[in-house]
Amino acid sequence: MLESRRGFTDSHANPWFAIDEGTATEEGGQVWFGALGWSGNWKLVLEKTAFGRLRVTGGINDFDSEWTLGPGERFQTPSFVGGCVAEGFGAMSRALHRYQHEHVSPSRAPRKVLYNSWEATYFDVNAKDQMALAERAAKVGAELFVVDDGWFGQRHHDRAGLGDWTVNPDKFPNGLDELIGRVRGLGMAFGIWVEPEAVNPDSELYRSHPDWVYHFPMRPRTELRNQLVLDLSKPAVKSYILDFMSRLLGEHDISFVKWDMNRTITEPGMQEHPLNRQKELWIRHVRSLYEIWAELRRRFPRVAFETCAGGGSRIDLGMLRYADQAWPSDNTDAFDRLGIQEGFSYAYAPKLMTCWVTEAASGMNKRVTSLRYRFHSAMTGTLGIGANLNEWSEEQLAEAAALVAQYKAIRPLVQEGRQYRLSALKHKGVDAVQYVGEGEDGEESVLFAFLHAQRLGDGLPRLCLQGLDPDQWYEVLGEQTAGAKGDGQESESAKDDGAGSEGGKDDGAGTEGGKDDGAGSEGGKDDGAGERRREGRPQRAGADANRRRAAAARRLRQPDVSHSSAAGVNASGIRSASIGAVRRTGDQEVTPSNASLPWPPCRPEFAGTPSRYHQAGSSWQVRPGRPRTDTRPKTRPGRSGTRRIACPMQGFGLGV
16 A cells, blocks of 8 residues: 555655566566546555455545535546556656656646756845846856745745745845846746745734634644645635735746645644534645646746645646646755656656756765766756856856756757666666657657766676667767866776777777877876867778778777766766767768767667767767668768768667
């Protein structure tokens, strides 16, 4: 049995299930699955019958819950959707994602790259500081600037002010529109944080209406996080929330609302209902919440909403009918988030998942990760930035701007594409996720790979991609990105019987990563050396050069992720990430435009095929063309420092 009794969906368990016979994997096996659309107390029961059949039931939790139906009245139960696939857990997730895109989510619009100022200012919010942050957020490419808690009432800390939804005149002497105008002038939309269902006892709202909260008469009112929960079953409370939200959104140019809820329901007593109907509270609260959100979306159709409840506690198919995106966890550590975001993706689409880039040293565990690693971790969903940009150097801002631009280029794939969790190398410390979708030139794909640790001497097995056409040809375009440095170690692929592989030698010829006019090999210092090596390499021509290129191409292997990443091993022992993307075209060539960069091999025996490839420190594009039966690599002369190799990539392997 799985359930929640806390008044909302809960983060300890989520209302969905997946069942297999014990043999299913990501790629194969029958999986039966289902998900419940309800944002209050829920319950799923899975039990075997006396005849060995498995029965699954789900719906509103019957604990402490009743509903009295009068003559002629109806009661509509929550939606409970389900299905079965024969292609494993990955196909299950893609079916659920497609269902959410097509039938659940209120908007198909791309989710904006947002900046949230919470971790920069906390409750110390004022117009001047927020405008300074907005300038830096615009510099890195944010499309949406969100002011979090602290803008209203006497909200200087979490002990007071909640419920008094008027702009604090001391923090915003010229009103909220001064900040909004500045944000809009910088080319960004404006968003704001609210928590309408809760109230501080130290607030004007509570002092005026102490009867507006759930409570039991003659009993103490328990505070959690210095808050109580408003009784949404009261028409006056429901009207109050609708009225202040309508004023806020109607009087100001606000495009985004982050709706928080940090308080479970305790003392579940409704004062305007008879004793025999008190157990209807759990249902009435959710129904009133849905009605409020539905009305706000009707009145303000251009405003996007995010559901947030203490970090992941209100994510379900019921709430996602009204919310454009969801906050999965308050833990924003980039490494921890990989597991959190993977778990989210089993049942919910990546587009619906807000992922933040925060500080180098995580506030949760003090783990230090590179800026590139943090961005790539957050790029696997809807990208957001929550760090204190005032503390970032100009170099960091420039690097962040390049990474934001990279995300925008692949955003259609991440947010709308088919997701493949590549789990084959989990035992090797590799997290990898791939997205496949339609691009401007046909089918495209993007891959994220994260190598967390590696034992000395470990081999580098290949990471095979999925979801692409095995009968297509692919063009790989490599481009050096700024700030790429290896970690000074020789990659596994540099030791390949002296062959012309990455870092090896090929009869003295300058193969990938080999010695070439003194340039450093792959895995050594790159930092622009790859560009110099490309420019300094002499043009080769003739059959002899073509023969050497073809021989080298057959032996190419992808090096350790860390060797081609921007940051290598950091203080925490976590290696930086690689991301890559590929695109289909009619051109039948494999073209690494920088000979020092690792790039995928022409190895038809591997399964999977990609579409545009970006890596931390490097980037690739792979474009499939028309099918061809001849699988022998072909070569043609390229420009200085450029190797062109045509091959039909029936399979695609990335060694990590």
